[in-house]
Amino acid sequence: MSVVSEPLRVLLVDHAPILGGVEIMIRDLLTALDPARVAPTLVTDRASPLRGRLGPAVPEIALPLTRLKRNPLAGWSLATSAIQLARAARATRADVMQTFTARTHLIGACAGALARVPVVWRLNDDTLPEGLAAVLGRLPSRIISVSAHLKSHYGRALPVSDIIPDGVPLPTLPTPARARSALHLPPDGPILLLVARLVRWKGHAVFLQALADLMPEFPNLQGVLAGGHSPADDRPGLLAGGAPYEREITALIETLRLANHVTVLGHTHDTAAVFAAADVVVHTSIQPEPFGRVIVEAMAAGRPVVASAAGGPLEIVQDGQTGRLTPPGDSRSLAAALRPLLADAPLRAAMGAAGRRRAEAEYSLPAMAERFTRVWKECARRAPGRPKYV
Numbered sequence: 001m002s003v004v005s006e007p008l009r010v011l012l013v014d015h016a017p018i019l020g021g022v023e024i025m026i027r028d029l030l031t032a033l034d035p036a037r038v039a040p041t042l043v044t045d046r047a048s049p050l051r052g053r054l055g056p057a058v059p060e061i062a063l064p065l066t067r068l069k070r071n072p073l074a075g076w077s078l079a080t081s082a083i084q085l086a087r088a089a090r091a092t093r094a095d096v097m098q099t100f101t102a103r104t105h106l107i108g109a110c111a112g113a114l115a116r117v118p119v120v121w122r123l124n125d126d127t128l129p130e131g132l133a134a135v136l137g138r139l140p141s142r143i144i145s146v147s148a149h150l151k152s153h154y155g156r157a158l159p160v161s162d163i164i165p166d167g168v169p170l171p172t173l174p175t176p177a178r179a180r181s182a183l184h185l186p187p188d189g190p191i192l193l194l195v196a197r198l199v200r201w202k203g204h205a206v207f208l209q210a211l212a213d214l215m216p217e218f219p220n221l222q223g224v225l226a227g228g229h230s231p232a233d234d235r236p237g238l239l240a241g242g243a244p245y246e247r248e249i250t251a252l253i254e255t256l257r258l259a260n261h262v263t264v265l266g267h268t269h270d271t272a273a274v275f276a277a278a279d280v281v282v283h284t285s286i287q288p289e290p291f292g293r294v295i296v297e298a299m300a301a302g303r304p305v306v307a308s309a310a311g312g313p314l315e316i317v318q319d320g321q322t323g324r325l326t327p328p329g330d331s332r333s334l335a336a337a338l339r340p341l342l343a344d345a346p347l348r349a350a351m352g353a354a355g356r357r358r359a360e361a362e363y364s365l366p367a368m369a370e371r372f373t374r375v376w377k378e379c380a381r382r383a384p385g386r387p388k389y390v
Contacts, residue, residue, distance in 0.1 A: 007039040011094040013104045015065040017047035018230045021293045022100050022124050025166045032369035041092050061088050082110035089115040095380040102128040109139035118379040123150045125290045133157045141379045146291040147312040166293050167368030168300050171272040179276035189220030190342050193278035195294045198229040199241035203284030204249050209331035212256040226274050228267025275301035280341050283307035286329040296363045299355030304348050306337050322355035
């Protein structure tokens with residue numbers, strides 16, 4: 001076996017025009033990769049918020065990766081995007097192509113076949129139709145998943161070989177007093193934090209109802225909603241929300257008489273300050289969460305988490321140790337789980353410290369980067385006619 005000293009050339013493909021959890025993960029992954037072992041190139045939509053944020057060490061290619069829904073020429077558009085992506089793979093002499101979303105999985109699988117480059121899918125959500133997954137799932141060289149929940153969701157339709165959860169950086173937090181001051185939050189009283197996009201399935205109403213139920217016992221309690229939305233979210237349905245949903249939430253706050261007890265921050269880049277200001281971080285998704293990155297981020301910040309017991313959170317939260325798990329959509333159970341935490345600062349501190357230790361041990365950035373690198377090397381090693389990386 002010959003040893004190749006040059007780094008593995010990896011093409012990472014993402015299409016989203018918003019900075020979502022997947023994009024944040026890609027950004028963090030690119031900062032954690034060892035440049036002596038991996039030479040990444042990022043392929044994104046021209047409107048991607050990742051463009052220009054990664055510095056000169058990460059070359060970028062902008063490609064119009066077509067939308068596949070509601071497109072009468074979807075087949076032609078898919079072929080065009082796949083050809084363009086295959087050309088990018090050849091131009092960069094890519095050894096491996098890594099995709100992250102349903103759209104990029106489909107385009108990437110076709111492009112990899114054209115360019116004869118092994119393709120790795122990383123399942124981050126459940127939006128890939130199972131019938132289509134069963135047909136195209138044989139095209140990638142490897143399929144990995146962010147969680148055991150997603151692996152189970154796709155069952156036999158997709159042969160998932162590895163589970164690689166998100167790794168998150170360990171933040172340096174400001175003091176709670178400084179964080180609250182910066183966010184214009186009350187200096188006293190406990191704060192519950194919900195970090196989630198403004199889409200209906202994230203369960204903001206559950207959070208607000210639990211807050212209202214707790215007010216008689218904790219009159220100084222404050223709730224904080226952090227998270228924005230994009231124009232694409234301005235639709236009806238459980239998976240959307242946007243501006244109409246924000247109006248629904250505002251109306252519910254008034255109905256529950258919480259106007260003086262809820263702060264709506266919208267999207268914020270200063271996540272360290274948001275977590276530092278909070279006493280407990282709450283997760284209220286009413287459908288199974290594919291993973292639950294914000295839960296890991298809260299644990300890394302040393303905050304206890306009360307989360308919906310469905311999907312990825314079941315793998316992340318150790319019930320009674322790093323936080324609590326409650327039935328999805330059940331505001332009374334959520335309030336019951338929050339009561340002892342709000343009443344007991346030492347309990348919050350102990351759970352927060354346990355969460356920090358778990359985040360360091362199981363969800364570190366170096367561990368995530370190493371797992372991806374290992375998968376890429378194995379795929380490149382097995383690809384016919386390609387260098388045998390070690």
